[in-house]
Amino acid sequence: MEIAFDYTRSLGPVLGQFMTGLRDQRILGARAADGRVHAPPFEYDPVTASPPGELLEVGPGGTVVSWTWLPEPLDGQPLNDQAALNDPAALNDLAAQPRPFGWALIRLDGADTAMLHAVDPGPAGPAGMRTGMRVWPRWAAHRVGSIRDIACFAPDEPTPEAPAPAAGDTVSDNTxxxxxxxxxxxxxxxRLRYLHTASPAESAYLRGLAEGRLLGQRCPACGQVYIPSRGTCPADGVPTDAEVELPDTGTITTFSVVNVGYPGQQVTPPYVAAAILLDGADIAFQHLILGCDPADVHMGMRVRAVWRPREQWTRHADTISHFTPSGEPDAPYESYGRHI
Amino acid sequence: MTEVAVVGFAQSPVGVRDDSTTSGVEMLVPIFGQVYAQTGLTRRDIGFWCSGSSDYLAGRAFSFVQAVDAIGAVPPIMESHVEMDGAWALYEAWVKILTGEADIALAYGFGKASGAELRKVLALQLDPYLLAPLWPDSVSVAALQARLGIEAGRWTEKDMAQVAARSRAAAVANPSAQVAGEVSIEDLLARPYVADPLRAHDCAPVGDGAAVVILASAERARELCDRPAWITWFGHRAESAALGARDLVTLAPLGPPDGPPPDVAELHAPFTHQEIILREALGIGGTTDVNPSGGALVANPMFAAGLARLGCAAQAIMTGRADSALGHATSGPLLQQNLVCTMEAQ
Structure with missing residues (x-):
């Protein structure tokens, strides 16, 4: 499963200036009360807890104070950004192979603290990395006000013949x-990837689905039946090991009409998500209700599972496509009220 | 002041566990059973529950709520959670007993680190503006710290390998260990770098696991345990999150201000060089048996390994192997936060 989210954060006065500086190819630091210059700048003085005064420009050159070499970089790291997050144009330049690089703590000229960033030593690879080496920022072509506006640092001193591009040079970039x-x-x-494992009890449930069966478990202490079971009774904290097969009919205990769209939505709104208490179960599970007007769905409504065609049965929750009204008379409230 | 003691401890086997989910339930139910058996308690005797875990590790929201299934929360329980190692949950449980709101408290921690790319997930504990967008993975960041110490003459790659070898040898007697065995320093140093100057043996293995500790007030502790581990001192320090602005190889003194060195110390050092930093910060010399369990370098279940250090230290007292013990837990990057608990027999 891949989970992705764009964290959007306000920067505040100090980091706002710092990021604005990066966009304009300037690196800013802050002088603390003890005279030390921090780059990146602190938001509050580590000694006096006061905000910094006016930020001052440091670097752009710097000295490596510690380094490491990453032979197997991870997606998203500098020089290895598959999504080319800051630079859509770089998609065309993506190397098929991961590109090893160095990490370093870099003390920029004029600063007393160090900045963590990537170093590309060029063809020399790890042999080109050493403590004390001089490095300069290699600016991203498309800068937005991010620590990644510095693509990486590199041991190539900008020369007067080949100056680093000035801030104004990128104005032509209409994005x-x-x-x-x-x-x-x-x-x-x-963006993070997770490989979820199913517990033994969940596995039994999923294997049952692939056979068209609904398998739950009964608590040996209280006798309640859980489907799907997580292998333990949430009321008693004891393992549930007795398997119980349940019918594919049940009662809607509560429901919600979904009218709002969201990325990744599988069904077009409006539709109904309902808690369904299968006959014989003591805990409701959530599923879709289709096959009727959402306005007709109500508590106590009797429903039955609509399975996908036999050849599509898998160990996946969507083996049951949805639930639909069964046409039976409503269940009396007393039959499900304890399970809401 | 109300005295509080550790009266029970259990930890799960640690490894890449196919039988366990990110809810922690499968790992927790057996070890809850173990501490109930040790103490004669049932779940209904526990007045306060506190857990340590992380949604970022689990890859889903409110994962700690799922773990409550392992408790059995009917009738309702008094429960809390820290998005930190379970050692901080133990601290909260200790405070709860001190306030008199509970006589018996249970702290647990769990983590299924194998479900995600741990070294990448841990980049998210870094500064979200200046560091996390670069995805500095936890192993690389630790390598920067290790090199600083090497080049300052504080330790060598051989010193680090010796920490690994000693930890693995000690772990032979630890059924929860993920790696164990006799290894030669020369063999370790002949292996390739994972992130220069770190080799695989310098880094804790990635594994899934859980740990649980029961605390009791003075009135209850003696009836629950023949030899409770009485908590004598807690210390907690947090360093700056600005990695480039702090001294990465020296920590301010972490231990209690006075008293003799403990018989046993369990240190939560996920990297070999960090054990050396911690020994110095704690002033632990030759008489203390450091990490007789093998420590985090042989089993590092995220959000449980620190609690397990405190638990192992307490266990040394409860089993009579030690009269005094120190447990340490860390959280955050590069020993940024450190919790120290000292215990003794009475």
Missing amino acids: APDHAAPVTMTITPV
């Missing part, structure tokens, strides 16, 4: 924000 405006927000896309 760039207005360079007169300060940067106030930063967006950090986060």
Whole structure:
């Protein structure tokens, strides 16, 4: 399962200036009460807890104070950003192979603290990395006010013959924000992959689905039946090991009409998500209700499972496509009221 | 002040566990059973529950609520959670007993680290503006710290390998360990770098696991345990999140201000060089048996390993192997936050 989210954060006065500086190819630091210059700048002085005064420019050159080499980089790291998050144009340049690089703590000229960033030592690879090496920022072509506006640091000193591009050079990039405006927000896309395992009890439930059966478990202490079971009784905290097969008919205990769209939605609104208490179960589970007007759905409505065609039965929850009204008379409230 | 003691401890086997989910329930139910058996308590005797876990590790929201299924929450329970290692849950449980709101409290921690790319997930505990967008993985960040110490003459790659070898040898007697065995320093140093200067043996293995500790007030502790581990001191320090602005290789003194060194110390050092930093910060010299369990370098279940350190330290007292013990837990990058608990027999 891949989970992705764009964290959107306001920057505040200090980081706002810092990020605005990066967009304009300047690196800013802050002088603390003890005279030390922090780059990146602190928001509150580590000694006096006061906000910094006017930020001052440091670097752009710096000295590596510690480093490591990453032979197997991860997606999303500098020089290895498959999504090319800050630079759609870079999609065309993506190397098929991961690109090893160095991480370093870099003390920028004029600063007393160090900044963590990536270093591309060029063809020398790890042999090109050493403590004390001099590095300069390699700016991203498309800068938005982010720590990634520095693509990485590299040991190539900008020369007068080949100056680093000035801030104004990128104005021609019509996707760039207005360079007169300060940067106030930063967006950090986060994308993580998870491999979820199913517990033994969940596995039994999923295997049952592939056979067209609904398998739950009974608590040996209180006798309640859970489907799907997580292998333990949430009321008693004891393992549930007695298997119980349930019919595919049940009662709607409560429901919600979904009218709002969202990314990744599988069914077009409006539709009904309902808690369904299968006959013989003591806990409701959530499923879709289709096959009737959402306005007709109500508590106590009797429903039955609509299975996908036999050849589509798998160990996946969507083996049951949805539930639909069975046409039976409503269940009396007393029959399900305890399970709401 | 109300005295509080550890009266029970259990931990799960640690490894890549196919039988367990991110809810923690499958790992917790058996070890809850173990501490109930040790103490003669039932779940209804526990006045306060506190857990440590992380949604980022689980990849789903409110994952700690799922774990409550392992407790059995009918009738309702008094329950809390920290998005930190379970050692901080133990601290909250200790405070709860001190306030008199509970006589018996249970702290637990669990983590299924194998479900995600742990070193990448842990980048999200870094500064969200200046660091996390670069995805500095936890192993690389630790490597920067290790090199600083090497180049300052504080330790060598051989010193680090010795920490690994000693931990693995100690772990032979630890059924919860994920790696164990006799290894030679030369063999370890011949292996390739994962992130120069770190090799695989310098980094804790990625594994799934859980741990649980029961605390009791003075009135209850003696009836529940023959030899309770009485808590004598807690210390907690947090360093700056600005990695480049703090001294990464020296921590301010972490231990209690006075008293003799403990018989046993269990240190939560996910990287070999961090054990060396911690020994210095705690002033632990030759007489203390450090990490007789093998420590986090042989089993590092996220959000449980720190609690397990405190539990292992307490167990040394409860079993009579030690009269005094120190447990340490860390959270955050590069030993950013450190919790120390000292215990003794009476």
